[in-house]
Amino acid sequence: MSFSFSAVNAGLVLLAPVVSGFLSLALIRPARHFGLLDHPAGRKAHEQVTPLVGGLGIFLAFVGLNAAIGSVPGQSLSLLAAMLVTVVIGVLDDAHEIGYRSKFFAQLAAALILVSGTTVHMTHFGNLLGLGPIELGKWTVLVTVMSIVGVMNATNMIDGADGLAGSALLPPVLAYALVAASGGQGRVSSELLLLGWRDRGFSGLQSAHPWLSRALVFLGDAGGLLLGLLLAWYSMVLSGRPGAPLSPIEAVWIMGVPLLDMGSVMLLRISQRRSPFFGDRQHMHYVLLDGGYSVNQVVAMMATASATLGLATLVARELAVPEVALFAAFLALWGGWLVALARPKQTLRLLKKAIAPASGALASEEA
Numbered sequence: 001m002s003f004s005f006s007a008v009n010a011g012l013v014l015l016a017p018v019v020s021g022f023l024s025l026a027l028i029r030p031a032r033h034f035g036l037l038d039h040p041a042g043r044k045a046h047e048q049v050t051p052l053v054g055g056l057g058i059f060l061a062f063v064g065l066n067a068a069i070g071s072v073p074g075q076s077l078s079l080l081a082a083m084l085v086t087v088v089i090g091v092l093d094d095a096h097e098i099g100y101r102s103k104f105f106a107q108l109a110a111a112l113i114l115v116s117g118t119t120v121h122m123t124h125f126g127n128l129l130g131l132g133p134i135e136l137g138k139w140t141v142l143v144t145v146m147s148i149v150g151v152m153n154a155t156n157m158i159d160g161a162d163g164l165a166g167s168a169l170l171p172p173v174l175a176y177a178l179v180a181a182s183g184g185q186g187r188v189s190s191e192l193l194l195l196g197w198r199d200r201g202f203s204g205l206q207s208a209h210p211w212l213s214r215a216l217v218f219l220g221d222a223g224g225l226l227l228g229l230l231l232a233w234y235s236m237v238l239s240g241r242p243g244a245p246l247s248p249i250e251a252v253w254i255m256g257v258p259l260l261d262m263g264s265v266m267l268l269r270i271s272q273r274r275s276p277f278f279g280d281r282q283h284m285h286y287v288l289l290d291g292g293y294s295v296n297q298v299v300a301m302m303a304t305a306s307a308t309l310g311l312a313t314l315v316a317r318e319l320a321v322p323e324v325a326l327f328a329a330f331l332a333l334w335g336g337w338l339v340a341l342a343r344p345k346q347t348l349r350l351l352k353k354a355i356a357p358a359s360g361a362l363a364s365e366e367a
Helices: 011-027 028-034 055-068 074-094 100-117 135-156 164-182 186-206 219-239 248-254 258-273 284-290 295-318 323-342 344-356
Strands: 124-126
Touching: 011 028, 011 055, 011 344, 028 135, 028 295, 028 323, 055 074, 055 219, 055 248, 055 284, 074 100, 074 219, 100 219, 124 135, 135 344, 164 186, 164 258, 186 248, 219 248, 248 258, 248 295, 248 323, 258 295, 258 323, 284 295, 284 323, 284 344
Parallel strands: none
Antiparallel strands: none
């Protein structure tokens, strides 16, 4: 399955962020030449034109590091092809704004490549209702494709502030790596650790910090969609079949932050009789930013929420919490997230009692 990591060692893991960061820097000049740039406008909070090469850097690092340690055997060729389709359509959208329909069909194509070329499928939902395992049978292909496309959109939608996607998605990557290691899947664990460290190499260039006054590069649609594809892949590797290390609902909990946010925002848009794919500022990170929280605060809060859900899942797994209880709790959590987004002023009023906005802005009171 996937790329062979039999020769992976600590040196290679440490090298991953360096390679990813270097490639992202090397792509800045070509990005400016070809117009692969993010211009400040609309919902965007940044003030300077920024290259959209983070995703391309992660892709090249992923392929390069894996090629350096061996061949690309078996079904990983299908994964590589799906990644290539995802990156190409993402780069095209970053450069020319091709629209959500074209992106959707490209995501669909990538998902179908994985389904047709691999045996990594979503074959069951687990024991969600307490009546026994829910097997998908003839619905396996459809559910697998929908799951891949859903996760790709969720990770892309959460990329709304400097460093947010990388920080919020690192906890799921690490949680999956721990589960894989404890389940005897050392190679999968190594792959996930490399993915996480590659992402950190890029994220160091995407966030403002004492050594960097502003983001040098952005993830772009190519990066958001690519991370979603890979997380969907590993989610199914670890939970897609009965007897796998994770149950499907545990995998959903680990990916909770992007899934909860996407699901809530799309329901809100539908209730407002608008397209669920219509971009707006109803995402949690935009609510927080509009409420006066700084970008660094928002990134920290969303990353903490993601890490908390991942840790809670690992604890529940150790305690053998029934899947039906996890399912009910997740539905309740989803309801709470939906209410929080539907009532942003009340949400911010409560949150500010615990965490004061760094900027002291009161944008939410004026919205």
